[in-house]
Each structure stands twice: as C-alpha cells, then as structure tokens.
Amino acid sequence: MKKIFIPVFALVLLGSCDILDKPPLPSISPENFFQSADDAEAGLTAAYDALQGTGLYSQDLITVGEMPSDNCNSNNGDVASLDRISWTPTTSQVYNIWRDSYLGINRANAVIKYVPTITMDEARRKQILGEAYFLRALHYYNLVKLYGGVPLRLDPTESGEQSVVALPRATVEAVYTQIVADLTAADGLVPAVNANRVTNGAVNSLLTKVYLTQRQWGPAVTAANKVISTGKYSLLTSFKGLFPAENKAPETILEVQNQGNADGNNILPDLLLPSPPATYSFPKFNIPTAELLQYADTASYTNGQLRPNRDRRWTLIGRTNAGLDYASFVNGTSSSANDRGPFVYKWPGAPNAFNSPDNTYILRYADVLLMYAEAANEQAGPSADVLEKLNLVRTRAGLAALTSASPQYASKKAMRDEIDRQRRLELAFEGERWYDLLRYARHNQAEAGAHAVTALDIIQQRLNRPDANYLLFPLPQAEINNNAQLQQNPGY
Numbered sequence: 001m002k003k004i005f006i007p008v009f010a011l012v013l014l015g016s017c018d019i020l021d022k023p024p025l026p027s028i029s030p031e032n033f034f035q036s037a038d039d040a041e042a043g044l045t046a047a048y049d050a051l052q053g054t055g056l057y058s059q060d061l062i063t064v065g066e067m068p069s070d071n072c073n074s075n076n077g078d079v080a081s082l083d084r085i086s087w088t089p090t091t092s093q094v095y096n097i098w099r100d101s102y103l104g105i106n107r108a109n110a111v112i113k114y115v116p117t118i119t120m121d122e123a124r125r126k127q128i129l130g131e132a133y134f135l136r137a138l139h140y141y142n143l144v145k146l147y148g149g150v151p152l153r154l155d156p157t158e159s160g161e162q163s164v165v166a167l168p169r170a171t172v173e174a175v176y177t178q179i180v181a182d183l184t185a186a187d188g189l190v191p192a193v194n195a196n197r198v199t200n201g202a203v204n205s206l207l208t209k210v211y212l213t214q215r216q217w218g219p220a221v222t223a224a225n226k227v228i229s230t231g232k233y234s235l236l237t238s239f240k241g242l243f244p245a246e247n248k249a250p251e252t253i254l255e256v257q258n259q260g261n262a263d264g265n266n267i268l269p270d271l272l273l274p275s276p277p278a279t280y281s282f283p284k285f286n287i288p289t290a291e292l293l294q295y296a297d298t299a300s301y302t303n304g305q306l307r308p309n310r311d312r313r314w315t316l317i318g319r320t321n322a323g324l325d326y327a328s329f330v331n332g333t334s335s336s337a338n339d340r341g342p343f344v345y346k347w348p349g350a351p352n353a354f355n356s357p358d359n360t361y362i363l364r365y366a367d368v369l370l371m372y373a374e375a376a377n378e379q380a381g382p383s384a385d386v387l388e389k390l391n392l393v394r395t396r397a398g399l400a401a402l403t404s405a406s407p408q409y410a411s412k413k414a415m416r417d418e419i420d421r422q423r424r425l426e427l428a429f430e431g432e433r434w435y436d437l438l439r440y441a442r443h444n445q446a447e448a449g450a451h452a453v454t455a456l457d458i459i460q461q462r463l464n465r466p467d468a469n470y471l472l473f474p475l476p477q478a479e480i481n482n483n484a485q486l487q488q489n490p491g492y
Contacts, residue, residue, distance in 0.1 A: 033114075034110070034114035034115065034117065034118055035118065036118065036120070037118065037120035037121065037124070039118065040111070040115045040118050040120060040124075040125070040128050041128070043107070043110055043111045043114070043115065044111055044115075044128050044131055044132060046107045047104065047107040047108045047110075047111055047131075047132055047135050048131075048135065048197075048257075049107075049264075050100065050103050050104030050107055050135075050139075051104065051135075051256045051362075052256060052258065052264060052265070052266075053096075053100035053103065053104070054096055054100065054267070055093070055095075055096030055097045055098070055099055055100030055101070056097065056100045056101065056104070056142075057256040057266075057360045057362065057431075058256070058258070058265065058266050058267050058268060058360070059096075059267055059268060059271065060092075060093045060096045060097050060100075061097060061142060061431055062268060062286075062360065062430070062431035063079060063082065063093065063271075063285055063286060063431075064082060064093055064097065064146070064431075064434065065430075065431030065432055065433060065434050065435055066286050066429055066431060066433055066434060067079050067082035067083050067285070067286060067434075068082050068083070068085050068434050068455075068458065068462075069433040069434040069437055069455075069458060070289060070291055070292065070433070070437075070453065070458055071286075071288065071289060071292050071424070071428055071429065071433045072285075072286040072287055072288060072289060072292075072344075072429070073287055073289055074283065074284065074285050074286060074287050075283050076282070076283040076284065076285055077283075078092070078285075079093075079285050079286075084462055085458070085459055085462040085463060085470055086462075086463075087473065087474070088474065088477075088492065089474040089475065089476055089477035089480065089488065089492055090476075090477050094473050094474060094475075094476050095476040095477075095478055095479075097142070097143075097146065097473075098143070098147070098475070098476050098479060099476075101139040101140075101142055101143050102139075102153065104135060104136075104138075104139045105136055105139045105140070105153055106153070106156055106157055107135075108132040108133075108135045108136040108139070109136065109153065109154065109155055109156040109157075110156040111128060111129070111132040112129060112132050112133065112136070113155060113156055115128055115129055115132075116129070126189045127189060127190055127191060127194070129185075129189055130185070130186040130187075130188070130189025130190035130198065130203075131186070131189075131190060131194075131197060131198040133182040133183070133185045133186040133189070134182070134183065134186040134190065134198045134202060134203055134206070135198070136182050137178075137179045137182035137183045137186070137206065137210075138206060138362070140152075140175055140178060140179050140182075141179050141206065141209065141210060141213075143175070144172060144175040144176065144179070145213060145435055145438065145439075146472065146473045147472060147473050147474075147475060147489070148169075148172055148472045148489060149169040149170050149171045149172045149174070149175060150169055150170065150175060151167035151168065151169055151170065151483075151486075152167070152170040152174065152175060152178055153167065154178070165482070165483065166482075166483045166484060166485050167483070167485065168485040168486070169485075169486060169487065176210065176214060179210055180207070180210060183203050183206060183207045183210070186198065186203045187200055187203045187204065187207075190202075190203060192230065192232065193232075195247075196247060196255070196257055198254065199253075199254075200226070200230075201227050201230065201232060201233060201253050201363075202253050202254040202362075202363055204223045204224070204226040204227045205223075205224075205227050205253050205254075205363040205367070205368050206363065207219075207223040208220050208223040208224040208227070208368060208371045208372070208375070209371065211223060211375070212371050212374065212375055212439070213439050215378070215439075215442075215443060215446065217375045217376075217378040217379040218375075218379055220371065220372075220374075220375035221372060221375045221376050221379060224368050224369075224371050224372035224375065225372065227253070227365075227368050228368065228369070228372060228389075232250065233250050233251065233253065233365040233368070234250045234251065234365065235251055235365060235366060235369075235392060235393070235396045236248060236250075236251045236396075237396070238312075239312050239313050239327060239396060239397060240312070240317055240327050242346075242364070243345070243346045243347070243348055244346075244347060244348055244349045244357075244358035244359065245358060245359035245360060245361050246357075246358070246359055247359065248364075250365070251364050251365045251366065252361070252364055252365075253362075253363035253364055253365060253368070254361075254362040254363045255359040255360060255361055255362060256359055256360040256362060257359055258356065258357050258358060258359055258360070259357060260349075260352050260355050260356060260357030261355050262355060265352075265354065265355040265356060265357075266347065266355075266356040266357070266358050266359070266360060267354040267355075267356070268347045268356065268358070268360070269347040269348070269349060269350075269351040269352075269356040269358060270351040270353070270354045270356065271284060271285045271286075272284055272285055272286055272343060272344040272347060273322060273330070273343055273344075273345070273347075273348075273351060274322050274323070274330075274332035274334060274336075274338070274339035274340070274343050275334075275336075275338070275339050276321055276322065277320075277321055277322055277350055277351055278339075278351045279351050279352075279353045279354065281336055281338045281339055282338055283338055284338065284343060286344050286429060287341070287342065287343065287344075288328075288329050288342040288343070288344065288428075288429070292424075292428065293329070293342055295311065295314045295425060296314040296315075296326050296328075296329070297310050297311065297314055297315045297316070310398055311397050311398055311399055311425065312327060312396075312397050312398040313327050313328050313397050313425055313426065313428075314326055314327060314328055314425065315327060315398075320345075320348070322339075322343070322345075323343075325345060326345075327345075328344075328345065328346065328428050328429065329342045329343060329344055329345050329429075330342070330343050330344075330345040330348075331343075344429040346429050346430060347360070361430055366392075366393050366396075366426050366427075367423075367426075367427060367432070369389040369390070369392055369393055370389070370390070370393060370419060370422060370423050370426065370427075372389045373386045373389040373390040373419050374416070374419045374423075376389075377412055377415045377416060377419060378412070378416070381411070381412040381415070382404075382408075382409045382410075382411070382412065382414075382415045384404075386415060387401075387402055387403070387404070387409070390402065390418070390419060390422065393422055393426055394422065397425070397426070402418070413449075413450070416450065416451065417451075417452055420436075420440070420451060420452065420453070423436055424436075434455065437453065437454055437455035437458060438454075438455045438471055440453070440454040440455065441454035441455040441456045441468075441471055442471070444456070455470075455471055456468065456471070459471075467491065469489065469490050469491025469492070470491070472489045473489070474488060474489050474491075474492035475488055475489060475492075
C-alpha cells in the first residue's frame with residue numbers, strides 16, 4: 001500500500017514589497033482534503049497503510065501474539081519482557097500497539113466522517129465506507145483483547161482540546177458492541193470479491209473471532225458458516241505453499257500488502273530469520289521453543305522419500321541457505337550462536353534490509369474452519385459437522401481423518417483438546433497463540449478445566465504465581481500522563 005504524501009510548494013519572492021500582505025495559504029485538514037473521489041480512495045489507502053505500522057502487523061502485534069506463549073522465546077533484550085511476562089506501562093510494545101491502533105482508527109474515522117460528503121459513484125462510496133468500518137473494528141478488536149476497555153473514538157481527532165483527546169475508557173462490553181456494529185455495517189456495504197481488500201468473507205471471519213472471544217458459540221457458528229457456505233474459499237493443497245503469503249487465493253481471506261520498500265514493508269523476516277538470509281546477525285525474536293518442536297519430525301525421510309502420514313507442517317522439506325527447512329521453521333546450521341538452531345520460517349522472503357515484500361496474514365481459511373469446529377463443538381459437542389471442518393485441516397497436514405470411533409470424538413473435552421492442538425500447530429508463529437491462550441483462560445474462569453493449557457498456566461510458569469492481572473496489558477504510561485480520565489489496569 002502506498003502512503004499518502006502531500007507536497008508543500010515554495011513561494012518565489014519576486015521583489016514586490018507587498019508580498020507579505022498576501023493572505024496565508026490554507027492549511028490541509030480532513031474537511032478540505034476530502035473533496036473528490038480520488039481523495040476518498042487516498043483516505044482509504046491511508047487507513048489500510050496503518051496496518052503496516054511497527055506496532056501492528058509488521059512487528060509488535062505478531063510478536064506479542066507469540067513471545068509470551070509456549071510457542072516462542074528469545075534472549076533479545078527488545079522482547080525479553082514479553083518472554084518473561086514482566087511487561088510494564090513503559091514497555092515499548094505496550095505503547096506501540098496502542099499508538100498504531102489509534103492511528104489506524106483515526107484514519108478510518110476520517111473516511112467514515114467525510115466520504116459521505118463527497119460527490120462520487122454511490123456504489124464505490126458504500127464500499128469505501130464498509131472497508132473503513134471493518135478496519136476500525138479490527139483495530140478495536142486488537143485493543144480490547146489486549147487492554148480490556150479502551151476509549152471509543154468514533155470521530156477523527158481534529159483538535160488538541162482536552163474535551164476531545166481526554167476520553168474515559170469504555171467498558172469491554174461497549175467496545176465489543178461497537179465492533180459488532182461496525183462489522184454489521186460493513187457486511188452490508190463491502191462486496192464478495194475485492195482483490196486484496198476487505199470482503200464479506202473478511203467481515204464474517206473477523207466477526208467469528210469476536211464471537212468466539214466472547215464465548216457466543218451460536219453466533220460464531222453462524223458467522224463462520226457465512227464464510228464457508230460461499231464456496232469461495234478452500235485450503236491450498238500444500239501447506240508450505242502458503243508462505244510467503246503473497247495473496248494466496250483461495251485460502252487467503254485478508255493479508256497486509258507489502259511492497260518491499262520503505263513505503264510498504266515488512267520487517268519481520270529480518271527480526272526472525274538467521275543471517276543469511278537476514279541482513280545481519282543479532283539475537284532474533286520468536287525463537288521456537290523446544291516444547292513446540294517436539295511435534296517436528298526430524299526423521300521424516302527414508303531413502304530420500306517423505307514418509308506417509310507425517311504432519312507436513314512440521315516435516316523436513318529440504319535445505320535453504322539458512323539451514324534445514326521444516327515447513328513451519330528452519331533449523332539454522334551456522335557456527336554463529338545467533339544464527340544456529342530453530343527460527344520461524346513463515347516469512348521466508350528475502351529480508352531486504354528490513355524492507356521485506358512478504359505479506360502477513362490477517363485472516364485465512366484454515367483459521368475459519370478451526371473456529372467453526374471449536375464453536376460448533378462448544379455448542380453441541382462432537383458431531384459429523386465438527387469432524388468435517390477439522391478433518392479438512394488435518395488431512396491437508398497429512399494426518400489421518402478422525403471418525404466417530406476416534407478417541408477425540410469421545411467427549412466435548414476430548415474434541416476441544418484436539419481443536420486446541422490443531423490451532424497451535426496450524427497457526428504457529430502467525431501471532432495467534434497468546435491471544436488463544438488468553439481466551440482459553442477466560443473460558444476456564446467461566447468453566448473450570450475447559451482447556452488443558454491457558455495463559456494463566458504460562459503466567460504461573462514464568463512468575464511462579466497465576467496472576468490474572470497479566471491477562472491484560474497495562475495502559476501505556478504516556479497515555480495515562482496525557483489523559484487524566486484513564487484508569488490503569490489492576491496490578492500495574
């Protein structure tokens with residue numbers, strides 16, 4: 001996505017002494033920027049561009065989704081507090097995610113406020129507004145699952161007045177109500193097909209996540225089924241073929257689009273990969289844990305042939321210039337400690353000096369199938385419907401299809417454990433694990449023992465106490481300092 005640059009033109013003084021009597025040039029503000037259909041498109045492009053922010057899908061949102069979990073660790077000082085679950089109100093990721101989320105919200109709000117005033121094609125106007133509603137909902141969903149209740153800003157911030165910028169926190173319930181309202185509005189405005197942009201499939205996929213997080217199983221099943229029943233989406237034959245993302249239809253539902261330059265880039269490969277191919281050597285982020293790598297099959301070849309019935313997400317594929325490629329990770333073989341051992345390999349494109357062209361998945365079809373299976377199982381227990389969706393993911397991975405005679409079918413708890421396991425193995429390193437563990441913890445608070453592993457179990461391991469305060473991030477100290485109406489989360 002191209003960022004928007006607004007040129008500033010210099011005046012050439014030609015010797016006239018009354019030049020200083022000229023009226024000042026008008027400033028550029030949202031109300032005088034949004035004048036034409038092209039301006040509407042540019043405003044929407046800026047709203048999409050926010051997804052590439054360091055605090056969002058080019059670094060921190062993915063890092064926070066993995067580093068505190070049982071999937072990853074690191075000895076890099078920039079993410080050490082995430083690994084140890086010792087973050088504070090001044091931790092950089094705590095501030096960056098908040099900052100870039102509200103930047104994206106403000107850009108979406110400007111589109112929502114001003115595009116209705118432009119004379120333009122009505123069908124395209126509706127699509128633009130629907131896309132902006134979706135983007136605002138996405139940002140608020142990311143905020144509420146990490147921080148709890150947050151200020152609900154539904155108009156662009158156009159003044160520094162305290163009455164404008166110093167809003168109190170809305171309740172968690174109010175934030176989710178707004179998210180659902182935005183997604184409902186978007187669903188009626190965006191098309192079924194919209195290359196590299198928001199579609200009905202993206203809207204209902206995100207709505208499924210929202211309902212699943214709230215443990216509203218019936219609405220989650222309904223939203224996921226709206227995606228599945230279109231027949232538009234299916235799994236790629238090759239799991240390895242999903243990476244790098246690069247608009248991998250028919251499995252892609254929504255990706256962050258990156259161009260591999262300073263105007264649209266992904267810094268994750270340089271943060272995650274050994275050198276080479278990374279630009280230089282340093283302790284990397286999101287190192288796969290030994291516990292997770294127990295799922296990897298290090299002896300998957302016999303006489304050069306891939307053994308049958310192995311999990312193709314974790315089997316040896318071949319060699320790269322970084323080391324041995326096991327589909328979801330690469331085992332670096334360098335003599336340097338920084339570049340030896342397992343590294344995430346789901347962004348395998350040339351890092352390009354922190355300007356990688358690799359896209360990042362926001363929503364993909366395998367996730368929707370697993371969410372459907374989870375919600376349907378919670379609603380009514382194991383069924384042929386649950387097995388059908390779960391088996392699509394399992395068999396693409398090379399695993400045998402489950403049947404009603406399988407032990408996983410014996411109870412809701414047994415099926416839940418299998419779905420949890422498949423989510424972990426399918427979506428590893430894509431920024432989902434910690435957020436799953438957070439909602440599992442809240443499910444266990446409502447239904448004791450529902451999930452075998454939750455965020456509270458990880459917190460217990462790291463802190464030697466199951467401190468529920470760490471189920472939320474603190475609010476950034478900089479925001480507390482600037483907004484006297486904000487109250488900090490408990491424990492911070």
